[in-house]
Amino acid sequence: MEQYAIWGVNPLVSEVEIGGAKNAALPILAAAIMTDETVIIDNLPDIKDINVLLTAMQNIGVFIERIDRHKVKINASRIHTTVVEGENIRKMRASYYFVGALLGKYKAADVALPGGCAIGNRAIDQHEKGFKALGAKIRYEHGSIIAEAIDLTSANIFMDVVSVGATINIMMAAVLAEGQTVIENAAKEPHVVDLANFLNSMGANIKGAGTDIIRVKGVTSLHGTEYTVIPDQIEAGTFMMAAAITKGDVTVKNVIPKHLECISAKLEEIGCEVMESDDAIRVVASKRLSGTQVKTMPYPGYPTDMQPQIAVTLGLSMGYTSIIKESIFENRFKYLDELRKMGGVVTVEGNIAIIEGVQEYQGASVTAPDLRAGAALVIAALAADGFSTVDQIQYIERGYEDFPEKLASLGGRIRKVTNPEELKKARLRAV
Numbered sequence: 001m002e003q004y005a006i007w008g009v010n011p012l013v014s015e016v017e018i019g020g021a022k023n024a025a026l027p028i029l030a031a032a033i034m035t036d037e038t039v040i041i042d043n044l045p046d047i048k049d050i051n052v053l054l055t056a057m058q059n060i061g062v063f064i065e066r067i068d069r070h071k072v073k074i075n076a077s078r079i080h081t082t083v084v085e086g087e088n089i090r091k092m093r094a095s096y097y098f099v100g101a102l103l104g105k106y107k108a109a110d111v112a113l114p115g116g117c118a119i120g121n122r123a124i125d126q127h128e129k130g131f132k133a134l135g136a137k138i139r140y141e142h143g144s145i146i147a148e149a150i151d152l153t154s155a156n157i158f159m160d161v162v163s164v165g166a167t168i169n170i171m172m173a174a175v176l177a178e179g180q181t182v183i184e185n186a187a188k189e190p191h192v193v194d195l196a197n198f199l200n201s202m203g204a205n206i207k208g209a210g211t212d213i214i215r216v217k218g219v220t221s222l223h224g225t226e227y228t229v230i231p232d233q234i235e236a237g238t239f240m241m242a243a244a245i246t247k248g249d250v251t252v253k254n255v256i257p258k259h260l261e262c263i264s265a266k267l268e269e270i271g272c273e274v275m276e277s278d279d280a281i282r283v284v285a286s287k288r289l290s291g292t293q294v295k296t297m298p299y300p301g302y303p304t305d306m307q308p309q310i311a312v313t314l315g316l317s318m319g320y321t322s323i324i325k326e327s328i329f330e331n332r333f334k335y336l337d338e339l340r341k342m343g344g345v346v347t348v349e350g351n352i353a354i355i356e357g358v359q360e361y362q363g364a365s366v367t368a369p370d371l372r373a374g375a376a377l378v379i380a381a382l383a384a385d386g387f388s389t390v391d392q393i394q395y396i397e398r399g400y401e402d403f404p405e406k407l408a409s410l411g412g413r414i415r416k417v418t419n420p421e422e423l424k425k426a427r428l429r430a431v
């Protein structure tokens, strides 16, 4: 019964260090198996998704040495199978990055189909289209995707939807293919660029990552490298929003402010002060919050992974009506039922949420339906009058390192509890 026990309301104040980006680290780890030489990766977040991926790599014969909590040494010269399976790997979306990596290196992959957060349909047709264009044959058997090719050859691939995962997977499959592959309508997210930089540091020839046309010139082999993962845009954004919702003053450190512009702009629109320096952003929320409209978009638009956090924040814009349009995933408003238990006034019509700002939330027992919505409910609870619990925290732990500890270091009254006795104590001691 692991839960977070939370007492509100304390303004969050002070500084917090942001870790490495989960969504960059996952494909970078998968891509690290594409060379037989040793790769060292630093600034990995110590979270469940990363640890599951590392175990899956060990299971196929990859040597992994933890140098410290955030740094690993990887050598993939002794991979003995291209079959990746297991209960845990099925639970995570990023397992499909092994398809691009193994197909690229060995021209064969048999990978358990992805799970991840239940936030929508999450098709993989664009990945399939890209692999096929490069010459692979694809079939589905025993709940896995099987990709095979005699040779991979370059192709011009136009993506029908902007997909982070498909762009990354096709890039990986193309780096060792013959000729120049062009990916049009590619995703431009910072983690797409980070993976391209990582692969280039291994000897790949990728140009245009960060724009919507990526050109991958095939090379014959990749070599070892040392690489540091970029900071996590969404972890940083979550703490920025936590500052806003608790009327606090938080500086997120070790960030790339450019990656956070879409979030900073919304915070300024609703009445926060946002101050940028080279690698930090300070958010001060001293005024009453106002409402706004948000539409989630591929980068550089407002990220879908920051939609729940801004929704709970707008729920406290007393006297304002805010509209949120979710245009990436169709099923991403389930957490609003939980927010209603705290007194949130929200209506959902298809992919639009209408949020009527209230004066305050009240503490309640809520359930995290997925990773980002779980984090949003935690920050809502920190801003709610009284005691809350958030359960199903395994979702939150998939993507946030030391989340309660970092919030507590900013003055949040939050603690992870693991049994009824601890919960009782937390309730009595006001955490």
Ligand code: UD1
Pocket (backbone or CB within 6 Å): 023, 026, 093, 094, 120, 121, 122, 123, 124, 125, 126, 127, 128, 161, 162, 163, 164, 165, 166, 187, 303, 304, 305, 328, 329, 330
């Ligand atoms: C990644 C992120 C996730 C983030 C999402 C959007 C990882 C591990 N996860 O997910 O946190 O919310 O980007 O920024 O990095 N689509 C198709 N066909 C496909 C692929 C995608 O129709 O083959 C659709 C999806 O259903 C969705 C949209 O395209 O509506 C965007 O999905 P995509 O960018 O692929 O998201 P993920 O890579 O799964």
